[in-house]
Amino acid sequence: MITKDKKILIVGLGLMGGSYACALTDAGYEVGAVTRSQSSIDFALKKGIIRHGTSCVSKEYVEQFDILVFSLYPHTFIKWLEQYQGFIKGGAMLTDVTGVKCSVVDKVQDMLRPDLEFIGAHPMCGKETSGVEFASADIFNGANYIVTPTSKNTEKAIEDCEEIGRILGCRNISRLSTAEHDEMIGFLSQLTHCIAVSLMNCKDSKNLVRFTGDSFRDLTRIAHINETMWSELFIMNKTELLRQMDLFAGQFEKMRNAIENEDVDTLKQMMITSTQRRDFFNK
Amino acid sequence: MITKDKKILIVGLGLMGGSYACALTDAGYEVGAVTRSQSSIDFALKKGIIRHGTSCVSKEYVEQFDILVFSLYPHTFIKWLEQYQGFIKGGAMLTDVTGVKCSVVDKVQDMLRPDLEFIGAHPMCGKETSGVEFASADIFNGANYIVTPTSKNTEKAIEDCEEIGRILGCRNISRLSTAEHDEMIGFLSQLTHCIAVSLMNCKDSKNLVRFTGDSFRDLTRIAHINETMWSELFIMNKTELLRQMDLFAGQFEKMRNAIENEDVDTLKQMMITSTQRRDFFNK
Numbered sequence: 001m002i003t004k005d006k007k008i009l010i011v012g013l014g015l016m017g018g019s020y021a022c023a024l025t026d027a028g029y030e031v032g033a034v035t036r037s038q039s040s041i042d043f044a045l046k047k048g049i050i051r052h053g054t055s056c057v058s059k060e061y062v063e064q065f066d067i068l069v070f071s072l073y074p075h076t077f078i079k080w081l082e083q084y085q086g087f088i089k090g091g092a093m094l095t096d097v098t099g100v101k102c103s104v105v106d107k108v109q110d111m112l113r114p115d116l117e118f119i120g121a122h123p124m125c126g127k128e129t130s131g132v133e134f135a136s137a138d139i140f141n142g143a144n145y146i147v148t149p150t151s152k153n154t155e156k157a158i159e160d161c162e163e164i165g166r167i168l169g170c171r172n173i174s175r176l177s178t179a180e181h182d183e184m185i186g187f188l189s190q191l192t193h194c195i196a197v198s199l200m201n202c203k204d205s206k207n208l209v210r211f212t213g214d215s216f217r218d219l220t221r222i223a224h225i226n227e228t229m230w231s232e233l234f235i236m237n238k239t240e241l242l243r244q245m246d247l248f249a250g251q252f253e254k255m256r257n258a259i260e261n262e263d264v265d266t267l268k269q270m271m272i273t274s275t276q277r278r279d280f281f282n283k
Numbered sequence: 284m285i286t287k288d289k290k291i292l293i294v295g296l297g298l299m300g301g302s303y304a305c306a307l308t309d310a311g312y313e314v315g316a317v318t319r320s321q322s323s324i325d326f327a328l329k330k331g332i333i334r335h336g337t338s339c340v341s342k343e344y345v346e347q348f349d350i351l352v353f354s355l356y357p358h359t360f361i362k363w364l365e366q367y368q369g370f371i372k373g374g375a376m377l378t379d380v381t382g383v384k385c386s387v388v389d390k391v392q393d394m395l396r397p398d399l400e401f402i403g404a405h406p407m408c409g410k411e412t413s414g415v416e417f418a419s420a421d422i423f424n425g426a427n428y429i430v431t432p433t434s435k436n437t438e439k440a441i442e443d444c445e446e447i448g449r450i451l452g453c454r455n456i457s458r459l460s461t462a463e464h465d466e467m468i469g470f471l472s473q474l475t476h477c478i479a480v481s482l483m484n485c486k487d488s489k490n491l492v493r494f495t496g497d498s499f500r501d502l503t504r505i506a507h508i509n510e511t512m513w514s515e516l517f518i519m520n521k522t523e524l525l526r527q528m529d530l531f532a533g534q535f536e537k538m539r540n541a542i543e544n545e546d547v548d549t550l551k552q553m554m555i556t557s558t559q560r561r562d563f564f565n566k
Contacts, residue, residue, distance in 0.1 A: 124496050144494050172493050184494050187485070192498045194542075195478060198534040200557035202470070202527075209563050210455050211427050211467050213407050215475045217564055218501040224561045227554035231547050238542055244485075245539050249532070251481040256528050259521055264514050271510035274483035278506045280492050281499070
């Protein structure tokens with residue numbers, strides 16, 4: 001139970017951090033923020049989605065908070081902790097929003113002061129835009145929220161971390177190991193982005209726009225992508241992502257060979273399987 | 284100009300043929316149908332989307348029509364013509380709805396009686412269901428309609444074929460050579476279906492449903508597929524489809540290698556290209 005007297009700090013006030021700020025302020029918590037750009041703080045203050053905030057990290061400011069939500073690129077997150085974890089109040093709970101878990105969670109657990117507790121979380125949502133200007137509590141509506149505890153975590157902190165997901169308005173709150181999370185995200189999210197980007201790189205397809213129907217549009221919607229964030233996420237989940245990519249490449253090759261050899265039985269069987277499986281994913 | 288006294292025959296009263304019947308009857312034409320199943324004829328008569336129809340092909344019935352729309356699987360279409368083209372009135376115009384063109388159009392032109400004229404057409408629309416029960420003129424709303432004339436066609440017949448697209452309510456009416464059509468459809472439609480089916484074949488993903496967001500759903504929507512029709516279409520466009528599949532596999536492999544080698548520059552460049560190109564496809 002996260003009582004309303006708990007003060008929450010958002011570290012990194014972009015699209016996701018800003019959306020946390022919206023939802024947590026709406027829920028009645030005192031929310032502060034530290035972020036690199038003063039204009040993001042000014043914007044968030046003007047919109048009333050934070051109570052206060054600063055672009056200069058100081059012990060005086062940071063030590064007042066009970067819960068810290070890190071909404072930074074993975075490498076920046078680790079660096080921030082290395083530099084500033086001495087500022088954090090003992091007993092505070094730390095969580096994050098990062099889309100890969102094994103490499104981040106282990107590193108953080110290894111370096112963290114023993115009187116602080118970190119639980120990785122991943123709200124599975126986003127937008128094709130970035131920046132606090134686009135922040136909105138709506139992005140959590142119906143989203144999945146995954147908590148990735150390790151043996152270092154207490155049940156109390158895990159439950160608090162899950163409660164944050166409920167306060168945000170997420171639909172499914174799940175617990176996964178970091179390895180299960182990274183396999184799942186490698187397949188469902190990262191592999192699909194690799195496919196969309198590769199497809200869009202095939203040809204200068206501008207002249208095809210007038211013939212394009214929903215199939216191609218659906219498969220490439222996520223090809224509009226933030227290259228800095230996603231290239232970092234791909235490489236941080238490299239082992240698992242390569243495994244998922246090879247799995248897909250194998251099936252694609254199987255289909256290619258079936259077409260080349262006019263092996264109608266294999267083709268049909270793959271289509272029957274895909275049709276049956278896809279039905280489970282209808283909303 | 285297709286005057287209202289022209290009588291139009293739909294050959295093959297499934298989802299697509301039935302939808303033609305809906306739109307052409309709405310437009311005031313006398314529409315008849317021949318199809319294998321009497322229950323499809325009965326249904327269409329009851330719904331008022333055809334004036335008359337039969338499940339027994341006869342000279343007496345077929346010879347009254349000025350325009351014939353073939354809405355059959357490619358092989359069945361060729362077989363139907365071999366068996367029954369003697370029944371068709373001299374001077375009649377024939378068109379079709381087939382999703383591949385080189386193999387179909389050339390075969391039909393080669394075998395067709397010299398006093399008949401065939402122009403291939405492809406209305407780029409459909410549904411994930413089949414059968415006349417799901418037919419609706421709505422499927423043409425905003426769809427692209429492509430006409431693939433050859434040197435054997437007259438300008439008059441080409442224009443009439445284009446006019447059918449306008450009567451149906453299609454948005455963009457284009458002319459392409461059969462080769463241009465098959466390259467375009469191989470890339471935009473067939474390759475995307477191959478990708479979706481392959482992705483869905485990767486693993487028994489039922490346990491992943493609760494984590495699935497829009498990315499995976501978008502990429503696999505078209506994995507629900509009619510295996511009889513699509514395996515036939517893939518093989519009939521084999522040369523072009525394999526070329527498009529290899530193009531995609533090359534880009535996918537390039538991305539895979541960039542991830543393995545942590546080649547961030549290549550990764551970012553591919554993402555920048557995909558983002559720029561995708562913007563042209565926003566509706």
